[in-house]
Amino acid sequence: MPESSHAIAEGLRCKESGEAKTLYINLSDHGHFGMGAYDSDFGGKLQDYACPEEAIKAALERLPKVG
Numbered sequence: 790m791p792e793s794s795h796a797i798a799e800g801l802r803c804k805e806s807g808e809a810k811t812l813y814i815n816l817s818d819h820g821h822f823g824m825g826a827y828d829s830d831f832g833g834k835l836q837d838y839a840c841p842e843e844a845i846k847a848a849l850e851r852l853p854k855v856g
Contacts, residue, residue: 793814793816796812796813796814797814800812
């Protein structure tokens with residue numbers, strides 16, 4: 790699929806028709822919102838952030854169980 794939105798639309802189409810299909814979706818940043826971060830990083834102004842272990846564990850617990 791050329792874009793993630795097309796893959797999602799295809800998944801919805803398959804759901805409606807009952808067709809079994811495996812879709813692989815690659816989500817990526819288009820750059821418009823990430824350019825500020827790139828500018829800060831290249832300018833040496835981006836600050837490191839260490840995500841607390843508790844926050845990581847809490848986020849992982851909210852993920853759906855697959856397989």
